[in-house]
Amino acid sequence: MTAEEQRLAEARERKKHWKRWGPYLSERSWGTVREDYSRDGDAWDYFPHDHARSRAYRWNEDGLAGVSDRRQLLCFALALWNRKDPILKERLFGLSGTEGNHGEDVKELYYYLDSTPTHSYMKYLYKYPQAEFPYARLLAENARSGRHGREVELLDTGVFAEDRYFDVFVEYAKDGIEDIHVRIEVHNRGPEAAPLHLLPTLWFRNTWSWNGGSRPSIHAAGPGLATAEHPAEGRYYLRAEGAPPLLFTENDTNQKRLFSGTNSTYVKDGINDHVISGSPSVNPDLRGTKCAAHYQFRIGPGERRVVHLRLTRERGAALERTPEVFALRRSEAEEFYATVIPDDLSADAKNVMRQALAGMLWSKQFYHYVVRDWLAGDQRQPRPPGERKNGRNTDWGHLYNADILSMPDKWEYPWFAAWDLAFHAVPLALVDADFAKEQLLLILREWYMHPNGQIPAYEWAFGDVNPPVLAWAAWRVYKIEMKRRGQGDRGFLKRVFHKLLLNFTWWVNRKDTEGRNVFQGGFLGLDNIGVFDRSKPLPGGGHLEQSDGTSWMAMYSLNLLAIALELAREEPEYEDVASKFWEHFVHIARAMNTMGLWDEEDGFFYDVLHRPGREDVCLKIRSMVGLIPLFAVEAIESDRLQSFRGFARRLEWFIDNRPDLTEGVACMRTRGRSERRLFAVVDPDKLRRVLRRRLDEREFLSPYGIRALSAVHREKPYVLDLEGHTYSVAYEPAESSSGLFGGNSNWRGPIWFPVNYLLIESLQKFHHYLGDSFQVELPTGSGKLFTLAGVAAELSRRLSAIFLRDERGRRPVFGPEEKLQTDPNFRDYLPFHEYFNGDDGSGAGASHQTGWTGLVAKLLQQSGE
Numbered sequence: 092m093t094a095e096e097q098r099l100a101e102a103r104e105r106k107k108h109w110k111r112w113g114p115y116l117s118e119r120s121w122g123t124v125r126e127d128y129s130r131d132g133d134a135w136d137y138f139p140h141d142h143a144r145s146r147a148y149r150w151n152e153d154g155l156a157g158v159s160d161r162r163q164l165l166c167f168a169l170a171l172w173n174r175k176d177p178i179l180k181e182r183l184f185g186l187s188g189t190e191g192n193h194g195e196d197v198k199e200l201y202y203y204l205d206s207t208p209t210h211s212y213m214k215y216l217y218k219y220p221q222a223e224f225p226y227a228r229l230l231a232e233n234a235r236s237g238r239h240g241r242e243v244e245l246l247d248t249g250v251f252a253e254d255r256y257f258d259v260f261v262e263y264a265k266d267g268i269e270d271i272h273v274r275i276e277v278h279n280r281g282p283e284a285a286p287l288h289l290l291p292t293l294w295f296r297n298t299w300s301w302n303g304g305s306r307p308s309i310h311a312a313g314p315g316l317a318t319a320e321h322p323a324e325g326r327y328y329l330r331a332e333g334a335p336p337l338l339f340t341e342n343d344t345n346q347k348r349l350f351s352g353t354n355s356t357y358v359k360d361g362i363n364d365h366v367i368s369g370s371p372s373v374n375p376d377l378r379g380t381k382c383a384a385h386y387q388f389r390i391g392p393g394e395r396r397v398v399h400l401r402l403t404r405e406r407g408a409a410l411e412r413t414p415e416v417f418a419l420r421r422s423e424a425e426e427f428y429a430t431v432i433p434d435d436l437s438a439d440a441k442n443v444m445r446q447a448l449a450g451m452l453w454s455k456q457f458y459h460y461v462v463r464d465w466l467a468g469d470q471r472q473p474r475p476p477g478e479r480k481n482g483r484n485t486d487w488g489h490l491y492n493a494d495i496l497s498m499p500d501k502w503e504y505p506w507f508a509a510w511d512l513a514f515h516a517v518p519l520a521l522v523d524a525d526f527a528k529e530q531l532l533l534i535l536r537e538w539y540m541h542p543n544g545q546i547p548a549y550e551w552a553f554g555d556v557n558p559p560v561l562a563w564a565a566w567r568v569y570k571i572e573m574k575r576r577g578q579g580d581r582g583f584l585k586r587v588f589h590k591l592l593l594n595f596t597w598w599v600n601r602k603d604t605e606g607r608n609v610f611q612g613g614f615l616g617l618d619n620i621g622v623f624d625r626s627k628p629l630p631g632g633g634h635l636e637q638s639d640g641t642s643w644m645a646m647y648s649l650n651l652l653a654i655a656l657e658l659a660r661e662e663p664e665y666e667d668v669a670s671k672f673w674e675h676f677v678h679i680a681r682a683m684n685t686m687g688l689w690d691e692e693d694g695f696f697y698d699v700l701h702r703p704g705r706e707d708v709c710l711k712i713r714s715m716v717g718l719i720p721l722f723a724v725e726a727i728e729s730d731r732l733q734s735f736r737g738f739a740r741r742l743e744w745f746i747d748n749r750p751d752l753t754e755g756v757a758c759m760r761t762r763g764r765s766e767r768r769l770f771a772v773v774d775p776d777k778l779r780r781v782l783r784r785r786l787d788e789r790e791f792l793s794p795y796g797i798r799a800l801s802a803v804h805r806e807k808p809y810v811l812d813l814e815g816h817t818y819s820v821a822y823e824p825a826e827s828s829s830g831l832f833g834g835n836s837n838w839r840g841p842i843w844f845p846v847n848y849l850l851i852e853s854l855q856k857f858h859h860y861l862g863d864s865f866q867v868e869l870p871t872g873s874g875k876l877f878t879l880a881g882v883a884a885e886l887s888r889r890l891s892a893i894f895l896r897d898e899r900g901r902r903p904v905f906g907p908e909e910k911l912q913t914d915p916n917f918r919d920y921l922p923f924h925e926y927f928n929g930d931d932g933s934g935a936g937a938s939h940q941t942g943w944t945g946l947v948a949k950l951l952q953q954s955g956e
Contacts, residue, residue, distance in 0.1 A: 095209065107268055111160055111268050112159070112161070113161065114210065114452070116166055118501040118502040119183065120153040121148075122140070126138045128468075131478070132483050135189055145349055147300055147343055148297065149469075151163065153505075162324075165321065167271075169291055173220070177226075178367065181292070186229065191242070193238065193826040193827065195503050200246070201939075204260075214260065217259045218258060219259055219287075221285045225248040238829070254280040254282070255282070258278040258916060262275075270405070271402045274397065284392060288388075290366070290385055292383040297343065300471060300472075302469050302470045307321040312406070316328060327402060328403055329384075330409070333386070337383070338365060338383045338385050340359065340360075341380050342359050343356055345358040359381065360372075362383050432445065437956060439895055442919060443895060446923075454941055455498070458492050461491050462490040463488045491538040499943070500938075500942065506550035510558045513561050516531055517848075521949065521952060531587060541553075545594070545597050556602070556612040556615060559646075562587070562588075563650045565588075598647070609688070614626045618831075620714050620799065621698065630813050636687070638698050638717055645679040649770055669738050676723070677752050679723075680756040683720060683755075685755055694781065695781060708813070719846070721778070724773075726860035755774075756771075763860035778857060786871045788871070789803060793932070795889050796889050797850055799840060799846070799926075800822050802822050808822075822929075841936075851950075855880060862878075865878065887953075895956060900912075923944040
């Protein structure tokens with residue numbers, strides 16, 4: 092057992108709380124729903140970036156390369172100033188949802204380079220320009236670009252010309268559960284000496300301005316030493332190498348600057364104003380709730396400066412051991428990842444996998460949002476506007492979030508999303524199965540799940556519906572842990588299963604409008620994939636009978652069936668429940684094949700617009716909604732069926748006596764390879780026909796995976812005339828030019844990792860049943876035949892290739908940006924985007940959505956490169 096595995100075991104057994112401190116700060120708390128107390132629900136405008144340095148947050152803190160305790164009471168992060176910016180660089184800048192030409196967009200260069208699962212060692216890189224940061228230019232040029240223009244990024248502004256920037260590396264190493272060494276290393280990459288103010292900052296989250304409570308304090312305790320005292324958390328000490336001056340202020344709102352009010356104390360931006368303009372805005376008594384150690388450097392060309400700090404419970408703890416602690420923790424991180432990352436991967440692939448996992452671990456966040464208190468307001472603050480009682484999330488008053496959660500992206504999506512979280516759990520299970528299980532259980536707890544069984548979707552609208560993939564994730568995490576540890580956690584599986592029964596019932600009762608086993612769900616995570624917003628009332632009334640919604644439910648049924656059979660191995664009573672989910676699956680699969688969703692002429696599945704009293708309209712858009720039916724597949728081992736005699740008898744009776752329900756469904760009696768049985772929505776013939784389009788380079792198959800929309804719609808957009816309006820969908824390989832639901836999330840052509848991962852897994856399951864004799868052309872029309880396992884491996888290779896250097900030494904993810912491709916200080920640092928250009932593989936959407944794009948780590952681990 093490695094040292095890191097020992098720490099994980101101690102945490103699991105509650106012997107030592109190694110995860111008490113971690114990267115739990117958000118990277119953006121401004122512009123969030125939690126902080127929005129406006130009349131109109133316009134979160135971006137109510138709390139803009141310009142307010143962030145001056146206004147105390149109600150729910151969460153943010154910071155640059157920061158850490159906090161797991162309740163986010165005490166926080167530590169970095170601030171920088173190049174003597175040219177108008178403000179300190181205390182947090183990452185980006186455009187709001189209304190300012191970006193394709194929605195919200197962070198405009199910084201930063202990278203998560205390493206982390207162990209207990210955060211015993213972490214490393215982060217921030218690239219800070221020596222020229223004035225181009226805040227106004229980024230706003231103006233993206234506004235001019237419009238939806239049809241490309242996004243203007245920080246590199247486009249020229250502030251990195253001649254390498255006039257600092258590389259700021261921030262590392263953390265734990266010497267104990269509450270003893271953290273900090274190492275900040277700054278490199279001047281430019282041709283001339285340049286000034287830099289470095290301000291490591293310690294502060295308390297403001298918990299006293301809302302409903303009272305004691306104010307904690309930080310005060311000077313000696314040269315370069317600050318003491319932080321909290322009524323509940325006790326005392327910490329921050330020691331700064333070299334005894335720099337300590338600056339103190341309060342984490343309170345600057346009422347004068349923002350609201351023309353008066354300030355009764357020092358305020359949140361006091362350190363900013365003092366450093367930038369020499370203002371007497373820091374407390375000369377050397378106390379407050381926010382403190383910064385103030386280093387001033389002039390760093391020569393090619394030179395570096397290193398600063399050490401230590402945050403600990405021990406007043407007398409010194410810095411002499413800091414280099415030793417870092418050397419030890421780095422070696423332990425290497426030792427741990429040698430047990431996770433296959434040795435036969437290339438050095439480049441190992442780097443990609445390591446950074447993908449680092450990004451997932453850095454993307455943990457303390458997420459705090461108590462909807463009841465948010466709706467009612469706080470005792471010591473003005474009452475929220477009356478409109479709030481009928482506005483966003485009013486049906487979710489039970490929701491009480493104060494937990495460490497895996498975020499999709501701590502800047503662009505600093506809130507949990509249910510189906511994202513399911514995909515996060517799979518790669519996380521490679522390094523920390525306990526955390527992966529905690530995440531899945533947490534979102535099913537009674538303070539998350541609605542009393543009616545609905546799972547909260549995401550902060551902007553908890554009542555929206557995400558695809559039901561938590562059962563799939565739980566089953567995958569269970570099997571990953573079993574393979575890694577030698578045994579599965581049946582207790583976890585049972586807890587998840589019982590809660591998912593409630594959610595499955597909610598789906599059946601709420602999302603099958605006419606009781607025909609054809610399901611709706613709105614956008615279902617696929618944002619703008621259709622001709623109109625699928626989450627709003629449809630033109631002319633009626634509802635969509637969704638190929639994807641119905642397929643997700645067929646998949647859900649099979650996932651719960653697999654879990655029930657696993658639990659029945661030791662507890663026979665689960666066998667009856669397995670029969671229930673098998674029958675649910677049969678009903679849904681029949682509906683998929685006989686209710687108009689399958690188009691026999693095209694050999695593809697489509698959504699159907701159903702309007703009472705009028706003819707149904709088949710929406711013949713060749714998109715991911717027609718590929719999702721392939722996800723509903725399980726190849727059941729013969730010995731498993733034989734060990735459940737009651738289930739097997741019910742299966743055979745149903746096949747014999749209910750041919751009306753098995754019509755069009757894959758044959759469940761024919762035995763495949765190793766006598767396996769196949770449960771699937773599509774039979775081998777339909778599978779072959781769907782794959783013919785999916786593997787066609789003129790349609791879905793890209794050099795980098797499967798597109799969300801067929802490229803056939805590039806020249807032939809789908810057009811629908813309805814109720815006097817014309818609606819259309821065209822192929823767009825990267826950002827969308829449409830303002831339809833989704834902002835900068837485009838499902839009209841790009842490559843998305845979560846659905847690609849499920850497609851790969853589905854092909855592996857089909858191959859498990861059909862064997863090597865079933866082969867298809869790849870690409871379609873090439874004459875080259877592959878088994879389904881071979882197709883799955885090739886798709887995995889194409890997805891991984893997005894990040895790997897090709898034969899020319901270039902990474903597709905970087906696109907045409909030459910500096911990223913060739914500069915030795917850029918080319919090995921990777922962003923893991925939300926999705927990828929369907930033609931060239933370049934990154935698009937949120938630039939740090941390592942959440943589900945972190946699945947590349949699992950692909951490399953299971954399929955290589």
